[in-house]
Amino acid sequence: MRSGILYLVSGPSGSGKSTLCRRLTAEGEARFSVSCTTRAPRPGETHGREYYFLTPDEFAAKVGAGEFLEHAEVHGNRYGTLRAEVIEHLALGRDVVMDIDVQGAAQVRACADPTIRQALVDLFVMPPDEAELETRLRGRGTDSDEVIALRLHNAIGEMRHWPDYRFRLLSGSHEEDYAKFKSLLIGERLRVSRLSAD
Numbered sequence: 001m002r003s004g005i006l007y008l009v010s011g012p013s014g015s016g017k018s019t020l021c022r023r024l025t026a027e028g029e030a031r032f033s034v035s036c037t038t039r040a041p042r043p044g045e046t047h048g049r050e051y052y053f054l055t056p057d058e059f060a061a062k063v064g065a066g067e068f069l070e071h072a073e074v075h076g077n078r079y080g081t082l083r084a085e086v087i088e089h090l091a092l093g094r095d096v097v098m099d100i101d102v103q104g105a106a107q108v109r110a111c112a113d114p115t116i117r118q119a120l121v122d123l124f125v126m127p128p129d130e131a132e133l134e135t136r137l138r139g140r141g142t143d144s145d146e147v148i149a150l151r152l153h154n155a156i157g158e159m160r161h162w163p164d165y166r167f168r169l170l171s172g173s174h175e176e177d178y179a180k181f182k183s184l185l186i187g188e189r190l191r192v193s194r195l196s197a198d
Contacts, residue, residue: 002193004090004119005030007097007185010105011125012155014136016171020125020181021099029185030095033086036062039077052082069116070100070107083113090119095185102161109164121188123181124165128172130156 007030011017024030036052038059047053054062059078062068071080081098089096096119100108105122127133133155137148162168167184171177
């Protein structure tokens with residue numbers, strides 16, 4: 001049995017990365033790791049399903065114990081991925097996908113654990129250009145002009161990190177993107193299977 005693949009996916013808001021990750025998991029091709037957060041549950045969210053909801057003290061204790069593969073503070077709340085949960089899936093041959101920002105991806109890459117290092121496949125999803133990115137963000141119809149301007153500013157900063165990733169996907173249509181996205185995962189499964197056989 002091959003070991004699992006840790007599919008690390010980054011890209012600016014509007015690049016389509018979250019849609020790709022959700023579709024991959026919906027089709028049963030990979031699992032999302034359940035993250036920890038200090039924010040309060042939203043209506044309908046369950047501890048252990050959407051997130052592990054921790055108190056700030058519980059979260060800090062796990063940081064101190066080195067239990068997180070990556071963690072960050074976002075808008076006053078803390079978020080993190082438990083190393084043990086990811087490693088458990090990988091050891092059972094399950095592929096794990098992480099929709100993650102560039103800072104979190106850098107933390108995962110810096111992890112010295114050999115299981116993580118062997119399993120890691122990182123991909124940066126890029127919009128074709130800034131004009132298309134703005135069109136996609138406006139097409140959502142959920143953000144004000146100020147929020148869109150901020151997202152575009154942040155996206156430009158994030159896109160400078162694409163050389164840090166082994167693979168890049170220049171976004172086109174949803175179907176084309178998903179075909180490439182899934183093909184990469186299948187190719188990496190074959191590579192890992194060959195390594196396991198040797």
